[in-house]
Amino acid sequence: MTTKLTIATVEESPQTGGSGSSFVLSPEQEKVVNHRGGHLQVIACAGAGKTEAISRRVASLILDGAEPSQIIAFTFTDRAAQSLKTRITKRIAEAKGPAFLDRLGPMFVGTIHSYCLRMLQDHVPEFGNFDILDENRLAGLLSREHKRLELSKLGNQHWRPIFDFLRNADVVENELIDGGLMKGTPFGDCYLAFKQTLYRYHFLTYGLLISAAVKALSRLEVANRVRANLRYLIVDEYQDVNPAQEKLISLLAQDPVQLCVVADDDQSIYQWRGSDVSNMLDFRKRYSPATSLTLSVNRRCRPKIISSANAFATSIAPRLTKKMEPHRQPGGPEVHGWAAETDAAEAVTIADTIERLRGEGFRYKDIAILYRSVRTASPPLIEEFKKRDIPFRCAGRTGLFLQPEASALGKLYALLSGNEWKSERYGESQSVDLDDVDHEFAAAFNEGETIPDLRPYLQDWQAMVKDNTAQVNLVRDYYRLLRLVGVNTLDLDDPADSARMGTLARFSQILADFEHVTRRARYVDEQGQQIFRGGQDRGIYFYQRLYNYLQYYALDAYEDFEGEDTFDLDAVDILTVHQSKGLEWPVVFLPSLVEGRFPSRYAGQSQDWLLPESVFPASVRKRYEGSDTEERRLFYVALTRAKDVVYLSRFRRKTNKFKPSPFLLEIVGSDPELAEQLPLPPTFTPSAESGDELPTVSFSELASYEGCPLKYRFSSSLGFQPQLVAELGYGRAIHHILRHIAEATKAKQQLPTLEEVEKVFAKEFYLPFANNAAFHNLLDRARSLVGKYLSDYSGELLRVWETERPFELHLEKGVVNGRADVILDREGGVVGNLGIVDYKTANDAKSDDVFAFQLAIYAAAGRGEGLDVKAAYLHALKESVRKNVPVDNVAISVARKRADTLIEGIVAAEFPPRPELSKCKVCDMRAICKHAQCSKYDL
Numbered sequence: 001m002t003t004k005l006t007i008a009t010v011e012e013s014p015q016t017g018g019s020g021s022s023f024v025l026s027p028e029q030e031k032v033v034n035h036r037g038g039h040l041q042v043i044a045c046a047g048a049g050k051t052e053a054i055s056r057r058v059a060s061l062i063l064d065g066a067e068p069s070q071i072i073a074f075t076f077t078d079r080a081a082q083s084l085k086t087r088i089t090k091r092i093a094e095a096k097g098p099a100f101l102d103r104l105g106p107m108f109v110g111t112i113h114s115y116c117l118r119m120l121q122d123h124v125p126e127f128g129n130f131d132i133l134d135e136n137r138l139a140g141l142l143s144r145e146h147k148r149l150e151l152s153k154l155g156n157q158h159w160r161p162i163f164d165f166l167r168n169a170d171v172v173e174n175e176l177i178d179g180g181l182m183k184g185t186p187f188g189d190c191y192l193a194f195k196q197t198l199y200r201y202h203f204l205t206y207g208l209l210i211s212a213a214v215k216a217l218s219r220l221e222v223a224n225r226v227r228a229n230l231r232y233l234i235v236d237e238y239q240d241v242n243p244a245q246e247k248l249i250s251l252l253a254q255d256p257v258q259l260c261v262v263a264d265d266d267q268s269i270y271q272w273r274g275s276d277v278s279n280m281l282d283f284r285k286r287y288s289p290a291t292s293l294t295l296s297v298n299r300r301c302r303p304k305i306i307s308s309a310n311a312f313a314t315s316i317a318p319r320l321t322k323k324m325e326p327h328r329q330p331g332g333p334e335v336h337g338w339a340a341e342t343d344a345a346e347a348v349t350i351a352d353t354i355e356r357l358r359g360e361g362f363r364y365k366d367i368a369i370l371y372r373s374v375r376t377a378s379p380p381l382i383e384e385f386k387k388r389d390i391p392f393r394c395a396g397r398t399g400l401f402l403q404p405e406a407s408a409l410g411k412l413y414a415l416l417s418g419n420e421w422k423s424e425r426y427g428e429s430q431s432v433d434l435d436d437v438d439h440e441f442a443a444a445f446n447e448g449e450t451i452p453d454l455r456p457y458l459q460d461w462q463a464m465v466k467d468n469t470a471q472v473n474l475v476r477d478y479y480r481l482l483r484l485v486g487v488n489t490l491d492l493d494d495p496a497d498s499a500r501m502g503t504l505a506r507f508s509q510i511l512a513d514f515e516h517v518t519r520r521a522r523y524v525d526e527q528g529q530q531i532f533r534g535g536q537d538r539g540i541y542f543y544q545r546l547y548n549y550l551q552y553y554a555l556d557a558y559e560d561f562e563g564e565d566t567f568d569l570d571a572v573d574i575l576t577v578h579q580s581k582g583l584e585w586p587v588v589f590l591p592s593l594v595e596g597r598f599p600s601r602y603a604g605q606s607q608d609w610l611l612p613e614s615v616f617p618a619s620v621r622k623r624y625e626g627s628d629t630e631e632r633r634l635f636y637v638a639l640t641r642a643k644d645v646v647y648l649s650r651f652r653r654k655t656n657k658f659k660p661s662p663f664l665l666e667i668v669g670s671d672p673e674l675a676e677q678l679p680l681p682p683t684f685t686p687s688a689e690s691g692d693e694l695p696t697v698s699f700s701e702l703a704s705y706e707g708c709p710l711k712y713r714f715s716s717s718l719g720f721q722p723q724l725v726a727e728l729g730y731g732r733a734i735h736h737i738l739r740h741i742a743e744a745t746k747a748k749q750q751l752p753t754l755e756e757v758e759k760v761f762a763k764e765f766y767l768p769f770a771n772n773a774a775f776h777n778l779l780d781r782a783r784s785l786v787g788k789y790l791s792d793y794s795g796e797l798l799r800v801w802e803t804e805r806p807f808e809l810h811l812e813k814g815v816v817n818g819r820a821d822v823i824l825d826r827e828g829g830v831v832g833n834l835g836i837v838d839y840k841t842a843n844d845a846k847s848d849d850v851f852a853f854q855l856a857i858y859a860a861a862g863r864g865e866g867l868d869v870k871a872a873y874l875h876a877l878k879e880s881v882r883k884n885v886p887v888d889n890v891a892i893s894v895a896r897k898r899a900d901t902l903i904e905g906i907v908a909a910e911f912p913p914r915p916e917l918s919k920c921k922v923c924d925m926r927a928i929c930k931h932a933q934c935s936k937y938d939l
């Protein structure tokens with residue numbers, strides 16, 4: 001029998017459409033919540049409350065007795081996961097009380113990618129020491145490996161073949177194409193070499209994460225372990241799942257797992273990334289028997305928005321027949337088309353309207369501007385917003401290098417490598433000399449005044465570049481330069497200064513991305529021997545490659561600083577329609593609706609592919625090349641993001657004339673009139689609930705915040721990157737080795753021999769940034785630590801219950817997660833009594849007190865799950881000493897309070913400095929921090 005949720009509910013008023021903390025579910029939502037037995041397909045119209053339905057379904061499953069570890073919910077983005085988690089947590093807390101939340105740790109709510117990463121880390125230990133490459137680092141790695149991979153076989157120039165390779169590799173991974181079938185083709189050979197290269201560097205890409213998880217799940221012993229607990233799999237945004245993800249879902253959704261997918265085929269907008277709407281259209285054939293339910297009542301939008309979107313959707317084909325039904329009362333203009341003479345005038349009217357909306361009670365964050373392409377269309381609006389001090393958050397590529405600070409830095413690296421520079425893709429390249437750089441830095445950093453000491457400093461730097469023996473430490477050198485030009489004196493409380501810091505932090509990201517893949521070490525085969533080789537870290541070639549990355553890749557690839565990630569930012573959102581998926585705002589502007597921009601002139605254009613037709617047939621190609629249908633779906637998504645009003649506009653000219661978008665004409669019925677004043681929706685009272693999302697933070701973030709909140713701000717909030725040192729990854733490498741030894745012992749129920757331990761070292765010991773000499777030095781140290789551990793504590797290897805065990809603790813102010821190194825069974829000789837052990841290596845900067853805090857949090861999480869955690873230990877590997885850490889109720893309650901207070905500080909964006917000589921001396925941010933307590937020799 002199904003238990004109904006007994007939650008105090010507030011009936012939503014259809015007049016206001018306000019979102020009370022709990023609503024009365026509609027009968028169709030109730031059906032989704034209460035369906036049991038067999039697979040379920042939910043076809044949801046836009047705004048039909050699928051997130052609410054899914055969160056209550058999860059809550060109701062748990063109330064029915066399902067264990068949290070039996071539930072997985074996949075969302076499309078991390079942001080959606082956060083929102084779903086918050087709602088589930090609330091519903092469960094309302095129904096069962098907050099203490100019950102301690103049991104939620106083992107439930108997985110997140111993206112498919114993060115699930116695959118966790119699954120591989122949990123079940124395929126060899127990936128425990130791998131890093132994921134994001135698209136920028138992947139491009140950087142391909143640039144470094146261009147020659148070895150023979151990418152020139154794919155085309156002329158340096159970057160063109162890289163982009164083509166990436167586009168085709170995506171297809172291979174999305175479609176799970178067997179690499180062997182492409183052997184002998186130019187792309188196929190590059191691809192096979194590429195995979196071997198990644199392996200050597202201990203890298204995985206996002207695409208390979210899914211295919212590696214699919215491969216792992218195809219092995220029965222892994223599948224059995226993964227599915228042993230699983231009973232309920234829920235997939236949100238199922239319309240945008242690609243074939244590899246669908247394969248993963250099908251491998252998980254084996255009897256007795258019940259699959260529930262929620263989708264709206266009209267909102268399938270990621271075909272160019274491989275999403276295949278036929279997964280949804282054919283669902284019931286593949287997962288038979290399955291029930292199908294529809295959520296058709298749109299709870300978000302006013303009726304005219306719904307009727308316009310309904311009429312527009314009839315032009316989408318193929319689609320499942322359905323129609324959104326309105327729920328809210330009419331009010332205000334709802335759908336308003338208008339025109340401006342120029343794009344600048346369009347921006348002025350939008351900014352005026354926003355200022356008037358503020359007078360009607362709307363906050364900036366109640367307003368969004370959606371574009372087909374932010375990069376092409378947003379500049380006039382951003383300029384207008386800056387002029388009027390309208391706060392905005394722009395998620396899009398808007399020309400980072402047009403900021404004076406980034407442009408000056410670009411020129412500096414051009415100078416160091418002896419090249420010309422241009423700050424815009426289609427701008428003119430200009431030669432750069434020392435005077436130019438001196439002037440640019442003066443303008444960008446010192447109000448036009450020459451910066452004392454800069455010139456000789458740069459001259460020395462130039463000389464060092466030519467001297468191939470000096471080692472480059474890119475991020476560290478960058479921070480030293482920033483110190484010299486006075487960045488440490490900027491006032492972070494001044495919004496203009498903190499925005500400049502944001503730009504500089506973005507730049508540190510570019511340098512770190514390049515440095516990570518360029519200095520990355522690898523194993524190479526030389527004369528039949530496996531040799532460890534460090535990456536490149538010196539000389540003119542290093543700087544020339546860096547210049548190449550900055551000028552021909554980074555210029556277009558990096559987004560400008562979006563503003564700090566504070567939890568309650570009041571700013572207008574500017575984003576692409578793709579990024580707006582799943583979100584909603586009371587007021588939405590859709591500007592720049594002119595021919596060629598929306599629908600995009602590029603949609604449906606056939607592209608050149610490197611993949612042979614035999615593995616990538618024309619029918620599949622079409623999916624990647626886009627079409628008018630996909631542009632229509634995008635437009636439908638854009639319309640249905642608005643709760644109260646959507647303003648659709650076009651401009652008539654820039655320098656040349658522009659025609660209106662056919663989509664605009666379809667909605668408005670004719671070319672709209674010029675307007676300077678737009679009608680406003682009724683006065684608005686924001687709901688008190690928004691902005692109360694529960695943050696999830698890792699324990700290391702908490703510890704970093706506690707150590708120095710200002711350092712946390714520099715690194716986590718602004719995005720300044722850590723400096724690379726040869727020892728980086730040493731602690732992780734030791735943990736990885738110990739894990740392998742523990743897992744092998746557990747599997748065989750027998751201690752490993754010395755030869756076996758040596759084999760683990762030979763295969764698994766890897767340090768990403770060491771050169772050959774540092775590697776061998778650290779390898780010897782690691783051998784000695786592990787040897788000592790094995791001689792003093794080998795007996796306990798037979799007691800290992802789990803290694804690298806993930807934990808999640810739900811607290812009042814947020815969720816803390818982390819992984820415990822080892823959990824031992826038979827504590828005190830009793831089976832089922834557990835002891836948690838955390839290893840400390842000599843390089844750990846964490847104090848014993850912080851380790852004790854961490855262990856208390858893990859113990860609390862473990863007990864919440866129902867584990868019998870009896871003890872916790874901090875094991876100092878170097879000294880071979882083990883310390884008992886208290887995990888009694890008092891210690892746990894103190895740790896919980898401590899964590900809650902820290903989360904509260906993070907959410908409230910309180911970032912006071914906490915300088916101390918010993919900490920500042922080794923802090924990555926010391927050079928750019930006003931408060932650093934160290935001498936210039938420590939910088």
Ligand SMILES: Nc1ncnc2c1ncn2[C@@H]1O[C@H](COP(=O)(O)OP(=O)(O)OP(=O)(O)O)[C@@H](O)[C@H]1O
Pocket residue numbers: 012019023024025026029044045046047048049050051052053264267299300581582583584640
């Ligand atoms: N039963 C309900 N009563 C009142 N409001 C509801 C109810 N269910 C959902 N809502 C509200 O309706 C709006 C749309 O819900 P939600 O964001 O879950 O829709 P969705 O189906 O995910 O939409 P989309 O697919 O368009 O992103 C939200 O503001 C939500 O708070």
